[in-house]
Amino acid sequence: MARTSSTPYAILGFLTLTPMSGYDIRKEAASSIGHFWSESYGQIYPSLRKLEAEGLVRRQNTDSSGGRERQTFAITPRGRKALQKWRARAPHSAPPRNELLLKLFFADEQSATHDANWIAELKEKETARLAEYRSLRRQLLKEQRNHPSLPFWLATLRYGIHRSRAVVCWCQETLDMLGTYPAVANQVSQKNG
Amino acid sequence: MARTSSTPYAILGFLTLTPMSGYDIRKEAASSIGHFWSESYGQIYPSLRKLEAEGLVRRQNTDSSGGRERQTFAITPRGRKALQKWRARAPHSAPPRNELLLKLFFADEQSATHDANWIAELKEKETARLAEYRSLRRQLLKEQRNHPSLPFWLATLRYGIHRSRAVVCWCQETLDMLGTYPAVANQVSQKNG
DNA sequence: AAATGCATGTAACGCGTTACATGATTTT
DNA sequence: AAAATCATGTAACGCGTTACATGCATTT
Numbered sequence: 416m417a418r419t420s421s422t423p424y425a426i427l428g429f430l431t432l433t434p435m436s437g438y439d440i441r442k443e444a445a446s447s448i449g450h451f452w453s454e455s456y457g458q459i460y461p462s463l464r465k466l467e468a469e470g471l472v473r474r475q476n477t478d479s480s481g482g483r484e485r486q487t488f489a490i491t492p493r494g495r496k497a498l499q500k501w502r503a504r505a506p507h508s509a510p511p512r513n514e515l516l517l518k519l520f521f522a523d524e525q526s527a528t529h530d531a532n533w534i535a536e537l538k539e540k541e542t543a544r545l546a547e548y549r550s551l552r553r554q555l556l557k558e559q560r561n562h563p564s565l566p567f568w569l570a571t572l573r574y575g576i577h578r579s580r581a582v583v584c585w586c587q588e589t590l591d592m593l594g595t596y597p598a599v600a601n602q603v604s605q606k607n608g
Numbered sequence: 609m610a611r612t613s614s615t616p617y618a619i620l621g622f623l624t625l626t627p628m629s630g631y632d633i634r635k636e637a638a639s640s641i642g643h644f645w646s647e648s649y650g651q652i653y654p655s656l657r658k659l660e661a662e663g664l665v666r667r668q669n670t671d672s673s674g675g676r677e678r679q680t681f682a683i684t685p686r687g688r689k690a691l692q693k694w695r696a697r698a699p700h701s702a703p704p705r706n707e708l709l710l711k712l713f714f715a716d717e718q719s720a721t722h723d724a725n726w727i728a729e730l731k732e733k734e735t736a737r738l739a740e741y742r743s744l745r746r747q748l749l750k751e752q753r754n755h756p757s758l759p760f761w762l763a764t765l766r767y768g769i770h771r772s773r774a775v776v777c778w779c780q781e782t783l784d785m786l787g788t789y790p791a792v793a794n795q796v797s798q799k800n801g
Numbered sequence: 802a803a804a805t806g807c808a809t810g811t812a813a814c815g816c817g818t819t820a821c822a823t824g825a826t827t828t829t
Numbered sequence: 830a831a832a833a834t835c836a837t838g839t840a841a842c843g844c845g846t847t848a849c850a851t852g853c854a855t856t857t
Binding site: 424425431448450451453499501502503506507508509510511512514515516519520523527563564567568573578580582584585588589 | 698757
């Protein structure tokens with residue numbers, strides 16, 4: 416198996432919940448861990464093949480009811496062991512790369528209007544996310560009330576909430592600061608008070 | 609020039625401050641934007657060559673006083689224009705990838721001790737960062753008091769502060785949650801109160 | 802003389818995205 | 830019949846890290 420990629424383990428993780436197709440995994444990932452992790456088909460399908468070749472997953476049944484045939488995979492006992500081993504290894508945190516901040520760092524009074532607009536957008540996006548988090552939280556509390564993993568899922572959600580709140584707060588502070596530049600104050604199409 | 613990489617622009621940005629060598633850029637980047645951006649030599653040196661070939665930077669003087677010869681680069685007028693154009697383009701935010709959260713999402717009561725330890729470490733790291741931010745802030749306010757870019761630099765710093773505070777807060781909440789599992793409470797080597 | 806540190810640079814590798822190709826089914 | 834949707838898959842590409850190679854100076 417690949418040395419450093421966590422993609423195969425993300426796949427194994429989802430397959431512990433229930434057997435799934437690559438398509439399902441993608442969809443599930445987007446809705447449940449999308450706020451801190453992303454996977455593309457270009458990663459998932461090849462990974463599934465490798466995992467199958469190593470006996471960590473097995474093809475369950477290819478049912479063709481509705482649409483193209485679906486390849487459903489299930490995790491094997493060896494797959495569960497591999498997942499456990501991965502779980503025990505310390506996570507490495509990737510070096511951060513935030514292009515908005517990079518641009519802001521090299522801003523000047525003339526061009527700061529751009530930043531103000533981007534930051535206003537970001538503020539709205541993160542505010543919208545907070546609403547999504549709340550609804551996702553309600554949904555989890557209702558539909559997964561007794562799932563033993565619920566506390567862990569909620570913990571990752573809380574991370575997103577803390578993060579978004581911090582970002583929204585920073586956005587407002589920074590918009591206020593940028594607003595002190597006349598060039599910015601006059602040009603920004605803002606709904607920030 | 610490369611289509612999507614922001615590395616060349618980060619380099620151009622630093623060269624607007626003062627002419628520098630690749631080595632200097634790396635050091636400067638680590639200390640000033642290291643909390644939200646990273647560059648490696650493997651990126652910087654080839655980028656500098658390309659930028660030179662395109663006339664966006666020029667080699668200034670290769671002074672060999674002390675150690676190996678130093679290649680110092682300065683930004684050209686065309687380089688400034690390229691930087692301005694980049695500044696005007698909206699930043700794209702990379703899809704997030706947080707391996708700690710991925711592992712936590714697939715945690716179970718047995719293995720949650722690992723997470724608790726990592727989270728305790730993270731909490732200390734982010735707490736230490738907060739102290740670094742404060743000292744960096746003091747330094748900026750003293751040494752760059754009149755630099756026109758100071759407000760933008762402070763804004764990026766505030767981002768880090770908000771972010772770290774949020775993470776520390778989440779860490780504590782999550783440690784408390786994990787502590788309710790007997791298996792975790794007994795095994796974690798903790799100094800968290 | 803050896804080891805360490807400064808400074809420049811390259812090569813190889815793997816990862817992940819993007820774009821594309823395919824094919825079947827349902828909708829219009 | 831055409832368009833849109835579901836589902837699987839591949840190929841190409843670029844980016845960024847890691848590891849390595851080099852060489853000069855200073856320290857021990």
